[in-house]
Amino acid sequence: AIRMTQSPSSFSASTGDRINITCRASQGVSSYVAWYQQKPGKAPRLLIHAASTLQSGVPSRFSGSGSGTGFTLTISCLQSDDFAIYYCQQYYGNPRTFGQGTQVELK
Amino acid sequence: QVQVQESGPGLVEPSATLSLKCNVSGGSIRGYYFNWIRQTPGKGLEWIGSIFYSGTTVYNPSLDSRMSMSADMSKNQLSLDLTSVTAADTAVYYCVRVLGSSSWSGAFDLWGQGTMVTVSS
Numbered sequence: 001a002i003r004m005t006q007s008p009s010s011f012s013a014s015t016g017d018r019i020n021i022t023c024r025a026s027q028g029v030s031s032y033v034a035w036y037q038q039k040p041g042k043a044p045r046l047l048i049h050a051a052s053t054l055q056s057g058v059p060s061r062f063s064g065s066g067s068g069t070g071f072t073l074t075i076s077c078l079q080s081d082d083f084a085i086y087y088c089q090q091y092y093g094n095p096r097t098f099g100q101g102t103q104v105e106l107k
Numbered sequence: 108q109v110q111v112q113e114s115g116p117g118l119v120e121p122s123a124t125l126s127l128k129c130n131v132s133g134g135s136i137r138g139y140y141f142n143w144i145r146q147t148p149g150k151g152l153e154w155i156g157s158i159f160y161s162g163t164t165v166y167n168p169s170l171d172s173r174m175s176m177s178a179d180m181s182k183n184q185l186s187l188d189l190t191s192v193t194a195a196d197t198a199v200y201y202c203v204r205v206l207g208s209s210s211w212s213g214a215f216d217l218w219g220q221g222t223m224v225t226v227s228s
Contacts, residue, residue, distance in 0.1 A: 001169075034214035043201055043221055044152070049214035055206075087152060091212055095167040096142075096154035 002026050002090050006099035012107040017078045021102045023071040023088035032092035035064055035073045038085045038101075047086075048073065078104075109134035111141075111219035113202045119226050125192050129185040129202030129219065136160045136183050138208040142215060143176065143187045145198035153198075157211055158185060165211060192226045199223050 003026035013019050023033065031051040036044035046055045048064035051071055061076045075082055083106050088099040115127040129141065143155040156166040158176040166174050175188040185202060199221040206216035 032212065036215075043218035044215075045218070046206070046214055046216045049206060049216075055214075055216065089152075089214070091214060094165060095169065098152040098154070100151050 001095055002029060002093045002097050004088050004090055004097050004099040006086075006088055006102050008102060009100065010103040010105065012105045013078055014107045015078050015080055019075050019078060019104065021073045021086050021088075021104075023066075023073070023099050025069045025071070025090055027093075028068045029090040029092035031067045032090055033064075033066070033071050034089045034091065035062075036087045036089065037082075038087065044087060075104075080106075109204075109217060111202050111204065111217055113200060113219045113222040115200065115222045115224055117222075117224065119192055119196075119224060120228050121193055121226055122191055125187075125189040125196060125224060125226075127187045127200055127202075127222065127224070129187075131183045131185070131204075135180075136178060136185065137180065140205040140209075140211045140213075141178075141185050142203045142205065143185075144201045144203050144215070145196075146201065146221070147198045155187070155189075155200075157205070159209075159211070194226050197224060197226045 005024045033051045035048040038044040052064045063074045085101045085103045112130045119125045137160050142157045158164045173190045177186045201221045202219040203215040204217035205213040207213045
C-alpha cells in the first residue's frame with residue numbers, strides 16, 4: 001500500500017497566518033492527490049483534488065501544489081473557520097490511502 | 108441536492124456479520140462509483156472498497172476476504188456486508204461518492220454523515 005505521511009501532525013497558528021501542510025507519498029502518485037478538512041463530529045470535506053484543483057464552493061484561500069511524491073496544502077490567510085484537521089489522500093493505487101492528519105489549532 | 112445517508116445496527120456482536128446500507132437521495136446512483144470508508148481514532152481513515160452502480164467492485168486487499176458490496180438501482184441504495192467482525196472493526200462508517208461520473212479514479216466529493224458501529228458482546 002502507498003503510505004501517505006503528513007507533517008506536522010499538529011501545530012498552533014493565528015487567524016491571518018499563512019500555513020503550509022505537507023504530505024509525502026511512499027511512491028509516485030502523479031497528481032492523484034486530494035485534501036480534506038474535517039471538523040469534530042463531521043465527515044471530511046473535499047477541498048482540493050488532482051493535487052491543485054479547488055473543489056467547487058471552497059474558498060480561494062485554500063490551494064494545493066505538488067506532484068509525484070511531494071504535496072502541499074496552503075491556507076493563505078487563516079480564518080477562524082479553518083481550525084480543523086486536514087488529511088491528504090492518494091487515489092492512484094489500490095488501496096486508496098490517507099495521511100494520518102494534521103490538526104490546526106488556535107494559538 | 109444529492110445526499111447520502113448511512114444506516115446500520117449500531118452494535119454488532121463479535122464474529123457476526125456487519126451489514127450497512129447507504130441511501131442516496133436527490134440524484135441517482137447511476138453512473139457513479141461509491142465507496143465505503145471507515146474512521147477510528149487509532150487507525151484514522153481507512154478505505155474499505157468501491158462499487159459502481161452496475162455492481163463492479165474494487166475492494167481493499169486487506170479486507171477482501173471478509174467483504175461484500177452490492178448496489179440496488181431500484182432502491183438507489185448501496186450495501187456493505189463485513190463478516191467475522193472483531194473489536195478492530197469498531198469505527199464510524201461513511202458512504203462516499205467519487206467525484207466525476209463513471210470513474211473509479213477520483214477524489215471523494217460527497218460524504219454521508221457516517222454511522223457509528225461498535226463491535227462488542
